[in-house]
Amino acid sequence: MIEKIRHYQDKCDFCGTCVAVCPHDAIELAEASLQILFNRCTLCAFCIQGCPTRALEMSDESAL
Numbered sequence: 001m002i003e004k005i006r007h008y009q010d011k012c013d014f015c016g017t018c019v020a021v022c023p024h025d026a027i028e029l030a031e032a033s034l035q036i037l038f039n040r041c042t043l044c045a046f047c048i049q050g051c052p053t054r055a056l057e058m059s060d061e062s063a064l
């Protein structure tokens, strides 16, 4: 199973906390759009822990 960070746009308030806590600059936030850069992400899960609205989850790729 290949795991990835999944982002739920409808739960996100674009606060930028996940961008601030990501140690690998793997999250890009533009006005109302958030992108995970999977080539940089190490699945450390700091962003999941830091998200106040639970808009991020660990997900296996087949579920995307």
Ligand code: SF4
Pocket (backbone or CB within 6 Å): 007, 011, 012, 013, 014, 015, 016, 017, 018, 019, 029, 034, 050, 051, 052, 053, 054, 055, 056
């Ligand atoms: S921390 Fe959560 S709510 Fe804030 S921008 Fe990131 S995904 Fe969205």
Ligand code: SF4
Pocket (backbone or CB within 6 Å): 005, 021, 022, 023, 024, 025, 026, 027, 036, 040, 041, 042, 043, 044, 045, 046, 047, 048
């Ligand atoms: S899991 Fe870690 S490396 Fe990946 S986007 Fe979240 S904070 Fe960044």
